[in-house]
Amino acid sequence: MFTDSASNVIFDPLHNSCCDFDEEKNTKLSEFSSILEFMRRVPI
Known part of the structure; x- marks a missing residue:
């Protein structure tokens, strides 16, 4: 019998936000200025 284990996963509401x-x-956020600069330059 096949069971879909993914259907039993419970996610935190903050995930994928x-x-x-x-x-x-x-x-x-100013403490992370170098990371923010990189994030603004590189599209995700």
Whole structure:
């Protein structure tokens, strides 16, 4: 008998959520300025 194990997976509600890299909304993002610069240059 085949069982689909993927159907039994429970995900956290925060998984697969969008990220907001707006430094005005989240001032702590300034600590990651080099990473943010890279993220703005390289499309995902």
